[in-house]
Amino acid sequence: MALHSSMLTWVNAAGLAESLYFIIALPLLGAFISGVFGRLLGRANVNLLATAAVAGSFMLSLLVFAAINNAGVTAPNPFGDAVPYALGHDYGTWFAAGGFRVNFGLAVDHLSGTLLLVITGVGTLIHLYSTSYMEHDEGYWRFFAYLNLFVAMMLTLVMADNLVLLFVGWEGVGMCSYLLIGFWYKNPAYAFAGRKAFITNRVGDFGFLLGSFLLVLMVAALPAQAPSQAGRLEAGAAQVGPLNLRGVGALATALPYSAAKAPGAEVTLESRVASGPLAGFTYGGVLTAALLLFLLGAAGKSAQVPLYVWLPDAMAGPTPVSALIHAATMVTAGVYLFCRLSPLLVLSPAAMATVALIGGTTALLAALIAFTQNDIKKVLAYSTVSQLGLMFLGVGVGAFWAAAFHLVTHAFFKACLFLGAGSVMHGNGDETDIQKLGGLRKEMKVTWATFAVATLAITGVVPLSGFFSKDAILHAAHTHVVPGFEGAMHVAYALGLLTALSTAFYMTRAYVLAFEGERSKDAKVPHAHESAAAMTAPLVVLAVLSVLGAAWAFPLLPGTHEPVFENFLLPVFSVTEQVRAAAGTVLVPDHAGLPWGAYVQAWVIALIGAGSAFFLYTRFFPSRAGQPLPAALAFARNLSRNKFYADELYEAVLIRPLKFVARLAYQVLDALVIDTVAVRGTAWVTAQVGSALRLIQTGDVQAYAAIMAAAALGGIVYALSRVMP
C-alpha cells in the first residue's frame, strides 16, 4: 500500500480491469484439473498444481491491489461521478427483464482488494501446509480440487459487483464447505456434520434471497412515487440493475431518512409505498425487514445466533479446511455482506441495534461455551464464533472499518491457531484432547512459538494486531451513539467487554493445557515430533502477520488522527458516511482526544483474563486434580460443557416437530396419495382394462380383417355423409 504511484505507471488499468476474471479462473482451472485428472497426475503434481493455482491468484491480486492504490485508476462508472481507487469490468448482461438487469460484473476496491489478498495469501499458505498435512491421505486429489474450487468461489463472492453474483459465490462456498466437512464421508458422524452445516446454511440463504427480492420490489415502487428523487437511481439502475452494489448506494442516497431531515422530499423512509405488492408498508419498514432477512443470511454463513450450531461440528473436516474456510475466509462472508450493505444499514437504527445485539450475544455465548471444551479444535471453533460475533457487533454500531479490520487480523491469527492445532495433532497421533497433551513447549518449538504469538494476538495483548482490531470495535461500541437505541448499545458494549475477558481466559487455558506443564500420562505417543517445514513455514508467516497487522491501526494512538485502515477504507465507505451524516442515525465522535484510559482498560481486561487462567491452570488445578468441584461450579461447568444444551433445544423445538411433519407428509401424501392411489392406481386400472379387452383377441386374422373392413366402411360412409348434400 505504500507503493508510490509513479512506480505503477506500467500497469495498464483498463487491461487489468478486463482481466480480473483470471483471478477466479486460475483456481477454478486448478480445481477442474485436480478433480478430473488428479488420480492420473499423482500426488506431487496435484500438490504443485493446486498450490500454484492459488499462488498465481495471489500474484494477480497483488498486481490489482497495487493498481487500485494508484490514484489515477478510476473504475468505469455508471453514475457519472468518479469512483477512485477501484477497478471494475462489466462482462455483459446475465439476465434482464424490463428495467431490471443483472450483469456479470467484477469490481475490486479497497475492501475487496484487501480480502483478495487475505483469501489468496492465507489460501496459498494453507495449500502449502496441506501438501504435508494430507501426505498420507488417499483422497488428496479430491481434497485439493475442493480446496481450489472453494478459493474460486470465495473470490467470486468478494469480487462480484452485484448481489446476485455475490450469491453465486455465497452458495458456492457453502457447497465446498459441505464437501470438505464431510471429506472423510465414510465416518457417519462427519457426513452428518456436513449435512448439518449445509441445511443450517440453507435456512440463512433463504433469508438472503428474500432480502434481495424486497430490495428489488422497493426499487421498483420508487419511480412512480418520486420521479425527481428516483432520477439518479433509475439512471444507474438501467445500466447496472438495482442489485448492483453501487445501485445499493444509489438507493440509500435516493431515500431521505425523514421528512424533518429533508423538507420537500417526495418520498422519505417514513412515507408509505403507494403501489405494487408492498403497498401500505413504509419504506423504512421494508428496508428494516430486508436488512433483517439479510442478517438471517449472514447469521447462517457467519455462524451467529441462532444459526451458529453448525460451525463447531464443522471441525469434522481436515484441519486446513477449518483454518481456511471455517476461520479465515468463508465465515467472514456475512461481515463482508454487511459492509457492502452499509449504506442501507445506517438508514435503519433498529436493524443496527439487532445486528449489534446478535453479535454481542453470540460473542459471549460462544466464549462461555469455549471455557470448558477439551477438544482443541472445538475451543478454536467456538472462539471463531465468538470473534465473528465481535465483528457483527462492530457492524451493528456502525464501525464498518473496524469490523473489516478485525476480519483481516482474525484471519491471520485464527488461521495460525488452527494450523498450529493441526500441527499438534499431526505430531501427537491425531490427539485433539488438550487434557491429554501438555508439555509440547519443549518438543514442538516452532509450533509452540507461533501458537503462543497467535494466542497473545487473540487475547488482545499490546502491541499485537488483535488488541487494536478488537479494541477499535469496543471503542466504537462505547462512543458511537445511535439515537433511540442507546440502551441496546450499552448492552452490546458490556457484552463485548465480557467477551474480551472470556476470550483471554479460554485461549490461555487451551494454550497452557496443550503446551505448558508436564506431558500428560494419557498421551497417545510418548514423544511429540515437530512437523515438516511445509507445515511450520506457514505458521511462522501467519504469526509474523498477526504481529504486523497491528501497523494498520497505529495512528489510533492518542494525539493522532484516524487509523491507517479507516483512512484506507474511506473510498469504500464514502457513500455510507454521506448517508449517515445526512440521516443522523449514528453519531460518531471525533477521534482526537481519545484518552489513554481506554487502552489501559482494554489491556487490564486482557491481563486479568489471561493471568487468572494462567495461574489457575499452571498452579491451582494441577494440585487439585481428582478432587470434586463445589456444586454451583460443577453445574456451571456442565452447562458450558454441554453447550447450554443448544443442540438438544433445537432437537426438541425444531427438528422433532419437523421430522413429525415430514413423517406425516411421507405417510399421507407420499405413501398413500402418490404411491397407492396415483401410481399403483394407474397400473391397476390399466391391468383391469387390459384383461377385459383380452377377451376380444381371438387370434383369428380374418376376424381382425373384418373389423378393419367394417371400420373403413364406417369411415367412408361418414365421409360421404359429410360431402353429399
Place this chain on the structure above:
Amino acid sequence: MIPLTHHLILAAVLFCIGMAGVLVRRNALVVFMSIELMLNAANLTFLAFARDRADAAGHASAFFIIAVAAAEAAIGLAIVISVFRSRGTINMDELRTLRN
C-alpha cells in the same frame, strides 16, 4: 370412350369381391388370391385416373404395385408352403397361433 366412373365402379366391385374373399374363405390360397384381386382393383383405379387426366404418374404407380405384388406373392406363397409343412393344413380356422 368409356367414362371414368365406369372404370371406378368396376374397380370398386373387384375390390369388394376381393375383400369378401379375404373375409369369408377358409383356404389360405384362396384368401391369397383374393388379396391379389384387391391389389389389382387398386391398380385399375390408378390407371383409370391416369388416363382420364393424361398423367403418366398413375402408370408409374401401377408398375410399382405390380412389382410389390410380385414380391408379396413370392413371400406369401413361401409362407403358405412352410405353414403347410409344419401344420399339415392351410385352413385359416385352424391357424390361430396369434392367440397365445
